Amino acid sequence: MTAPRDLFAELKFRDPARARALADAIRHNVDAIGRKVSVMHVCGSHEQAIARFGLRAVLPEGLELIMGPGCPVCVTDGPEVDQAVALAAQGARVCTYGDMLRLPGTARSLADAKAEGGKVDVVYSVAQAVELAQKHPQDEVVFLGSGFETTAVATAAIALTELPGNFSVLSVHKYVPAAMEIVSEIEDTNIEGYIAAGHAATITGWGIFEPFARRTGSPVVVAGFEPLDILAAIAKLTELMVEKRPEVFNAYPRCVTKEGNVPAQKVLWKVFRQVTGTWRGIATVKDGNLDLREEWARIDARKRLSVDTSGVRDDAAAEEAKGCICGAIMLGRGKPTDCALFGRTCVPESPVGACMVSSEGQCRIWHTYGGAPDLRGVGT
Amino acid sequence: MEKPGRRIGLKHGSGGRAMRQLIEDTFLKLASPVDGIGLAALDDGAALRVGDRWLVLTTDSHVVQPTFFPGGDAGRLAVCGTVNDLAMMGATEPLGLTCAVVLEDGYPLVDLDRLVASMAEAAREAKAPIVTGDTKVMGKGEVDGIVLNTSGVALADRVVTDAGLRAGDRIIVTGTVGDHGMAIMSRRHDLRLEGDLRSDVAPVNGLVREALRAGGEDVVAMKDPTRGGVAGVLHEMAAKGKVGVVIDEGAVPVRDEVRAAAEMVGIDPLLVANEGKAVIGVRAASAEKVLAALRAHPLGRDAAIVATALAERPGAVILDTGFGRRMLAEPEGELLPRIC
């Protein structure tokens, strides 16, 4: 794309020469380890950035960079979406970020509900949902709060403002450190290092990863989202793995500090609390969901409105979804082709598990390209 | 094996895979053999042999929301869309356009007048007379405002399809990418972005005429990157030509405003609709000559060679990002702003 007017975030962090040097540094480290290694990132946006810039094509073959359960949309469970679809079917005006519009519940998505005459609006910001509530005082306006804590803080900030009486929140927000916990708790996991999500860490700070690194004996590097950010983080992570130092390193200091964004944290925990929940294709995640606290019952759609999913839920599909092996696939312990649902009941148009929902999910990629595409050397 | 869908969804109109599937599964039943290029070719238009020339015809319906947008409106879009489809087949001098309108009861006359004025202006720019039409009115709520259909007819000495790419060919984009779609998206989803995001809607038959004059028979494939964007067009060209395509991402011209807006909502400009551009496949030997001819035209100043056709990986569209390579996915459904 043509060069932008301001060099600030662009050319400095997208310089191909530095990228090549960092890729060589990574290869140097992986060679020093002397065997195949697996590291994991837990952020959908990291996967988007890695895919967008084609970064896997510059990583050495001995390094496996696995996408973990870090896409909050993809891990939003079918029954949770059913609640939003049910509310639309019941006549509420449901506002959602674009990412969630086409995510199916056990049977239908909000896009389907909209096509069937439901009032569903895509918004860029939760503030717009409040404006819609003011504009349509006769509607019950429900904001579907999706995303990790980075996004939950915005929902929380809005909750603290003066709200119209017809506005409520259906929270399906998730908490990203829980994703790392469940991965690390798998017995004999072969993940030896973690890339932590940079924008979530902007809120929570990197200090929260120290107990995790100590307990697991695995280094954690917090990474930003520009190509050089990601490559530098992987270079640092592999360096820590060579030296067997289970530490936390902040490779995104322009946005992340040890304590994080304290005012935002205060706002977040004033409004939300962690609860155990079910993540699509992964089953139970301890403390992985963010629910509105009791004090906010007035704006909690689940308490304020009676949500009846019986008309939208597909119990047979929900039962079949139990055959999903996304959890194993994400950990590199299974291939999409090992799954009984892959390509049959689970396809991009009607995805069952998270790995098929995400445009960069393993199952989606395999289904689209008939396998994992290796583009080294194409067209040179 | 896909679950059979029982109903049409919005995705079937978005220009991506679902729409193609629908056309292949359902509408192709209408195809029958013709002396020329008919329905089965699924090109921008049809080309029927008349004597030693070709009669090119095309039709388009326009249901764009919002009806009025920065840089244009549905009227201008209706005329340009059809003029451009004819041009993509190599027919750059339209003989005449039709204009059929379905209006909703209560539609403001002042809006209709604006649209008609835009159509007249676009027709003048394209030198394409509007020669016949039809008017219908439906009840309130039975149609959303206005539906415009335009058809166009032209004669051409040579037809250019979208299937002509061979290994080694270069692919040119006639200007900046993503302008129209980002302008529409910013309005449709109330993104509240201040900046010059405006549609590029324009008739490109004059521009294409220059390319054909410069490249002659070396111009082997053409298509306009409307819904589905440049990515959609390249997928079609790659599939029909049975070639792979590698795009040099750094060579793709994008306006600052479009790039910034697209970054903010997580959208790739290559997937975004354009209404005043053409994607042109040219034999390597003539690529620079055609590029120069395009750049000499007011609508082609930002033209650039952006991709190359390969013998390997037929049907694949690959993006060289400057850091690495990746597969460029086919566009699927309406583009939505992302937060993740």
Next chain:
Amino acid sequence: MCLGVPGKVLAIDGLSATVDFFGVKKELRLDIVDEPVQVGDYVLNHVGFAIRRIPPEEVQETLALFDQILDVTGAKEDLMAADVRGEIAAGKDKP
């Protein structure tokens, strides 16, 4: 999770800032930013809220960080061409 884009603050009105994203401008809310923000500051946008004031010196520090990472593996010495070194040196001279 989570698309965050940096921009430069052009104007502030209470809890609302007009921010330039190098091509388009947008209003952001300042309810949850970590430090007080002034005109000229860089901020990180997520869903219409500024979630971080990016200290301007951090850009140079980030580049220094990348160099440090390269130094450790010796990759910088082995592999970076003189012209890249020159570019980095030029970057260090920028205010």
